[in-house]
Amino acid sequence: EDPRATILRGIAKNLANRVGNPKWFELSQAIEEATKEEFRRLKGREIYCNVDFYSASVYxxxxxxxxxxxxxxxxxxxxxxxxxxxxxxxxxxQPKPELYRPDADYVGKYCGPQACEYIPIEKRHG
Structure with a gap:
């Protein structure tokens, strides 16, 4: 699984609890699980969401x-x-016969479940 997706899933869950509206997180989880089950059924293997999957619910x-x-x-x-x-x-x-997927640990800044906040442009100072 994309380690960034794991982090973003956790952020989405914490944000859902924090704002008191789990609808979008729960919908995202249901879609992710249904997709995994269907992929296993049809292809006999696992598929994982990437970092972008939970972005919309977080945004x-x-x-x-x-x-x-x-x-x-x-x-x-x-x-x-x-x-x-x-x-x-x-x-x-050189020609690339397949998609390059680096194996790395995410070392970026993790703002944590309580520190993530979007400030509308009109309320920003500076």
């Missing part, structure tokens, strides 16, 4: 407007996309 519970979900997603990935373009365009890139 929603943080009060981020729905029309900003895609821009937030894109902003968090733009440097990686740009690096890939540069690598493919200017480096001597």
């Amino acid at each position: 929603h519970m943080m009060g981020i407007p729905t029309d900003l979900f895609t821009p937030v997603f894109a902003v968090s990935r733009i440097s990686g996309w740009a690096a890939h373009v540069i690598e493919e365009k200017f480096a001597e890139a």
